[in-house]
Amino acid sequence: MxxxxxxxxxxxxxxxxxxxxxxxxxxxxxxxxxxxxxxxxxxxxxxxxxxxxxxxxxxxxxxxxxxxxxxxxxxxxxxxxxxxxxxxxxxxxxxxxxxxxxxxxxxxxxxxxxxxxxxxxxxxxxxxxxxxxxxxxxxxxxxxFGLQMKTVPSHFVEKLISYFNNFHTIxxxxxxxxxxxxxxxxxxxxxxxxxxxxxxxxxxxxxxxxxxxxxxxxxxxxxxxxxxxxxxxxxxxxxxxxxxxxxxxxxxxxxxxxxxxxxxxxxxxxxxxxxxxxxxxxxxxxxxxxxxxxxxxxxxxxxxxxxxxxxxxxxxxxxxxxxxxxxxxxxxxxxxxxxxxxxxxxxxxxxxxxxxxxxDWEVFRTLFKSPKSDSLVFIVTFFLTIFLDLVVAIGVGVVLASFLFMRKMGEITEIKYILDDDGDKDANEFIENVTLHEHISIYEISGPFFFGAANKFVSAIREMGAPTKVLIIKMSKVPFMDATAYHSFEMLHNICKKHHTKLIILKIQNQPLEMLKKYGFVDMIGETNFCGAVDEAIERANVILSEHQSSIEHTQPSNINGKN
Known part of the structure; x- marks a missing residue:
C-alpha cells in the first residue's frame, strides 16, 4: 500500500x-x-x-x-x-x-x-x-591522535603506512x-x-x-x-x-x-x-x-x-x-x-x-561454526570492503552468494534410477506392488530442476545407455523447472526417438507442466503420456508395449505350415 x-x-x-x-x-x-x-x-x-x-x-x-x-x-x-x-x-x-x-x-x-x-x-x-x-x-x-598530516590517502593500506610514518607528530x-x-x-x-x-x-x-x-x-x-x-x-x-x-x-x-x-x-x-x-x-x-x-x-x-x-x-x-x-x-x-x-x-x-x-564483531567468534558458504561470503565481502571498495564488495558478495546457493540447490536435486521390485526395497513402495515389465524403467527427479541441476540429469541420461522400450520419469518432487532443464528434457526425448523409446511423465507439478506446455513438449509426446498415478503409468506403459509387439508381429512374414 x-x-x-x-x-x-x-x-x-x-x-x-x-x-x-x-x-x-x-x-x-x-x-x-x-x-x-x-x-x-x-x-x-x-x-x-x-x-x-x-x-x-x-x-x-x-x-x-x-x-x-x-x-x-x-x-x-x-x-x-x-x-x-x-x-x-x-x-x-x-x-x-x-x-x-x-x-x-x-x-x-x-x-x-x-x-x-x-x-x-x-x-x-x-x-x-x-x-x-x-x-x-x-x-x-x-x-x-592529532597527527600533523596535510592529507590522508584514501586506500586502506596506504592510509596505515602514512599513519605509521607520521605517528611521531602525535x-x-x-x-x-x-x-x-x-x-x-x-x-x-x-x-x-x-x-x-x-x-x-x-x-x-x-x-x-x-x-x-x-x-x-x-x-x-x-x-x-x-x-x-x-x-x-x-x-x-x-x-x-x-x-x-x-x-x-x-x-x-x-x-x-x-x-x-x-x-x-x-x-x-x-x-x-x-x-x-x-x-x-x-x-x-x-x-x-x-x-x-x-x-x-x-x-x-x-x-x-x-x-x-x-x-x-x-x-x-x-x-x-x-x-x-x-x-x-x-x-x-x-x-x-x-x-x-x-x-x-x-x-x-x-x-x-x-x-x-x-x-558485528560476534560474527568473528562464531565464524567457524557457521556454514562454510556463509563464512566465505562474509570474509570476502568484509575484506573487499576494506581493501577495494564497497561497490566491488557488494557486487562480488551477491554473485558469490548466488553461485554458492545454486550449487547447494543443485546438490539437493537428485536423479534416481528405480529398479524393479526384485532389486530395490524402495521400489516396492514406489511401484505400489505393481510388477514392472523388463522393458519398463523408471527414473525419479527430486528437488528444483534448474540449470544448476540439469547437468546431473544429462549425466544420468548418458550413463543410461540404450533406454528400455518405455521410460517413466517421476516428477512429483519437482516444484520448479527452468529453460535449461527443459533443454535437457529435449535431449532425452531425442535419445528416446533414436531408440524408439516411449517417454511417460508421472505426477508432474503445475509449474513444470505449464512450462512444458508452453514449449510444446506436451504435444510432442502426447497428453496421454502424462499420468497422475503409478498404476496409471504402468498401465499406459503396458499398452505401449502391446502396441509395439503387435506392430512387430504385423510386419513379420506369415508362417506357412509352421515353417519359415
Missing part, C-alpha cells in the same frame, strides 16, 4: 501522544546533532552538510515514509562510498549520484521491490557493515580530548539513559578545551566559516558522461540505502509491534535523497540507532521524526557559532564509538 504512515497514524492522534513524540523528537535531535556533524566530516564534506541531510532528509523520511518511527539522516554505512565519490568526482559528482540514487529508490518502490531486499543474505550485510566499521576507524586515526592534548570523550560516553550510559552521552561529552570537552586553551584542532580551525542557515535549493551541473560514470556508485547508494532503511524498519517493527510499508519507505527514501542533494546534503537512509532511541523515548508516530528535523534546524540557526568550537578529536571519538557499535 503506497500511503505514508503519517496519514494513517494521525487519524486518532491524541494530545498525550503528541507530548511523547515532542519529547522524543528533541532527544533524538540531540543525539543526531554530533553524529550528523561527525559523519559529514568523515565523508569528506563540511560539517553543516550533515545537518542539511538530517534536517531535509529526516523530515521527508518521516513525512512520506512507510514506518511509524523511522528516523532518517546520514549514517556510517555511506561514509566509505561518499568519500570515494568525492575523491574521484568532487562534490558535484556526489550531488548527482545522490539524486540518481533517489530516483532509483523511487522506481524500486513503485515497482514494489521492497519485499525483494530480504533476499540479500545476512552474511553480505554483516560483511560490508563490519568492513565499513574498520574503514571508519581507520579514517579517524589522524584526528584521534598531539598529546588531542589524545587527551579523545580519551576523555570516550570515557564520558561510556560512563554516562551507566548514569543516564535518556540524555545521550555523546552530547554531554562534546559539551564538557569543548568547554574544557576553551578554558584550558588547549592546542587542538577545532571545526572552525579546520573548516573556517560555517553557514548557519539552509542553502538555496539548486540542481548540480550534469552531463551524459558524468551520469554514465556515476551509474554504479548511484546504484550502490540506492541498494545500501534500501537495505539499511528497511532493516531499521524491521527492527523498529519488532520494538513497537507494528508493520511498516516497505515500498512506501523506499519511495520516501528516494525523495529524501533527491531533496537532500538539492539542498547541499549527502545520502540519507534510515538510522537504526536513532530510530531505536526514538522508540525507547516514547516516539510512536512520524511526528517525532519531523520534530527531530525541526529541532536540528533551530539548533543550526541559533547555535552554529558554538558548534564550530567543537574539537575534532572529540568528533573522532564519537565516530570510533559509532564504528565499534556498527561492527
Amino acid at each position: 503506497l500511503i505514508p504512515k503519517s496519514i494513517t497514524c494521525l487519524k486518532n492522534y491524541t494530545k498525550e501522544q503528541f507530548i511523547k513524540d515532542f519529547i522524543s523528537g528533541i532527544i533524538v535531535a540531540i543525539i543526531a546533532l554530533p553524529l550528523s556533524i561527525a559523519l559529514a566530516i568523515a565523508s569528506g564534506v563540511s560539517p553543516e552538510k550533515g545537518l542539511y541531510t538530517a534536517i531535509i532528509g529526516g523530515f521527508i523520511v518521516s513525512l512520506l515514509g512507510g514506518s511509524r518511527v523511522q528516523i532518517g539522516g546520514p549514517t556510517a554505512a555511506f561514509v566509505v562510498i561518499v568519500y570515494g565519490i568525492i575523491q574521484k568526482f568532487g562534490i558535484e559528482g556526489l550531488f548527482v549520484s545522490t539524486i540518481m540514487a533517489g530516483i532509483f529508490l523511487v522506481i524500486m518502490g513503485l515497482l514494489k521491490f521492497g519485499s525483494l531486499i530480504k533476499y540479500i543474505p545476512s552474511s553480505i550485510t554483516t560483511g560490508f557493515t563490519s568492513g565499513i566499521a574498520v574503514v571508519l576507524l581507520s579514517t579517524e586515526v589522524k584526528d584521534f 598531539n598529546f592534548q588531542s589524545l587527551f580530548i579523545s580519551l576523555l570523550t570516550l570515557g564520558i560516553i561510556i560512563l554516562w550510559s551507566r548514569i543516564n539513559k535518556k540524555i545521550p552521552g555523546t552530547f554531554i561529552a562534546i559539551i564538557i570537552v569543548t568547554i574544557l578545551a576553551m578554558v584550558l586553551k588547549l592546542n587542538v584542532t577545532t571545526i572552525e580551525s579546520q573548516f573556517g566559516h560555517l553557514s548557519s542557515s539552509l542553502p538555496h535549493p539548486s540542481l548540480p551541473k550534469v552531463n551524459f558522461t558524468m551520469i554514465n560514470e556515476l551509474m554504479l556508485p548511484a546504484l550502490t547508494i540506492a541498494i545500501l540505502g534500501s537495505v539499511e532503511s528497511l532493516l531499521s524498519a524491521v527492527v523498529s517493527d519488532g520494538m513497537i509491534g507494528g508493520s511498516h510499508r516497505s515500498n512506501m519507505e523506499l519511495i520516501a527514501q528516494g525523495f529524501a535523497n533527491i531533496f537532500s542533494a538539492i539542498f547541499g546534503g549527502i545520502p540519507v537512509t534510515g538510522a537504526i540507532a536513532r530510530t531505536a532511541a526514538n522508540v525507547k523515548n516514547g516516539g510512536r508516530t512520524p511526528v517525532a521524526g519531523m520534530i527531530h528535523a525541526l529541532v536540528l534546524l533551530i539548533i543550526m540557526l541559533l547555535f552554529m557559532p558554538y558548534v564550530k568550537l567543537i574539537p575534532m578529536a572529540s568528533l573522532a571519538s564519537v565516530l570510533v564509538m559509532i564504528a565499534y557499535n556498527m561492527g
Whole structure:
C-alpha cells in the first residue's frame, strides 16, 4: 500500500501522544546533532552538510515514509562510498549520484521491490557493515591522535603506512580530548539513559578545551566559516558522461540505502509491534535523497540507532521524526557559532564509538561454526570492503552468494534410477506392488530442476545407455523447472526417438507442466503420456508395449505350415 504512515497514524492522534513524540523528537535531535556533524566530516564534506541531510532528509523520511518511527539522516554505512565519490568526482559528482540514487529508490518502490531486499543474505550485510566499521576507524586515526598530516590517502593500506610514518607528530592534548570523550560516553550510559552521552561529552570537552586553551584542532580551525542557515535549493551541473560514470556508485547508494532503511524498519517493527510499508519507505527514501542533494546534503537512509532511541523515548508516530528535523534546524540557526568550537578529536571519538557499535564483531567468534558458504561470503565481502571498495564488495558478495546457493540447490536435486521390485526395497513402495515389465524403467527427479541441476540429469541420461522400450520419469518432487532443464528434457526425448523409446511423465507439478506446455513438449509426446498415478503409468506403459509387439508381429512374414 503506497500511503505514508503519517496519514494513517494521525487519524486518532491524541494530545498525550503528541507530548511523547515532542519529547522524543528533541532527544533524538540531540543525539543526531554530533553524529550528523561527525559523519559529514568523515565523508569528506563540511560539517553543516550533515545537518542539511538530517534536517531535509529526516523530515521527508518521516513525512512520506512507510514506518511509524523511522528516523532518517546520514549514517556510517555511506561514509566509505561518499568519500570515494568525492575523491574521484568532487562534490558535484556526489550531488548527482545522490539524486540518481533517489530516483532509483523511487522506481524500486513503485515497482514494489521492497519485499525483494530480504533476499540479500545476512552474511553480505554483516560483511560490508563490519568492513565499513574498520574503514571508519581507520579514517579517524589522524584526528584521534592529532597527527600533523596535510592529507590522508584514501586506500586502506596506504592510509596505515602514512599513519605509521607520521605517528611521531602525535598531539598529546588531542589524545587527551579523545580519551576523555570516550570515557564520558561510556560512563554516562551507566548514569543516564535518556540524555545521550555523546552530547554531554562534546559539551564538557569543548568547554574544557576553551578554558584550558588547549592546542587542538577545532571545526572552525579546520573548516573556517560555517553557514548557519539552509542553502538555496539548486540542481548540480550534469552531463551524459558524468551520469554514465556515476551509474554504479548511484546504484550502490540506492541498494545500501534500501537495505539499511528497511532493516531499521524491521527492527523498529519488532520494538513497537507494528508493520511498516516497505515500498512506501523506499519511495520516501528516494525523495529524501533527491531533496537532500538539492539542498547541499549527502545520502540519507534510515538510522537504526536513532530510530531505536526514538522508540525507547516514547516516539510512536512520524511526528517525532519531523520534530527531530525541526529541532536540528533551530539548533543550526541559533547555535552554529558554538558548534564550530567543537574539537575534532572529540568528533573522532564519537565516530570510533559509532564504528565499534556498527561492527558485528560476534560474527568473528562464531565464524567457524557457521556454514562454510556463509563464512566465505562474509570474509570476502568484509575484506573487499576494506581493501577495494564497497561497490566491488557488494557486487562480488551477491554473485558469490548466488553461485554458492545454486550449487547447494543443485546438490539437493537428485536423479534416481528405480529398479524393479526384485532389486530395490524402495521400489516396492514406489511401484505400489505393481510388477514392472523388463522393458519398463523408471527414473525419479527430486528437488528444483534448474540449470544448476540439469547437468546431473544429462549425466544420468548418458550413463543410461540404450533406454528400455518405455521410460517413466517421476516428477512429483519437482516444484520448479527452468529453460535449461527443459533443454535437457529435449535431449532425452531425442535419445528416446533414436531408440524408439516411449517417454511417460508421472505426477508432474503445475509449474513444470505449464512450462512444458508452453514449449510444446506436451504435444510432442502426447497428453496421454502424462499420468497422475503409478498404476496409471504402468498401465499406459503396458499398452505401449502391446502396441509395439503387435506392430512387430504385423510386419513379420506369415508362417506357412509352421515353417519359415
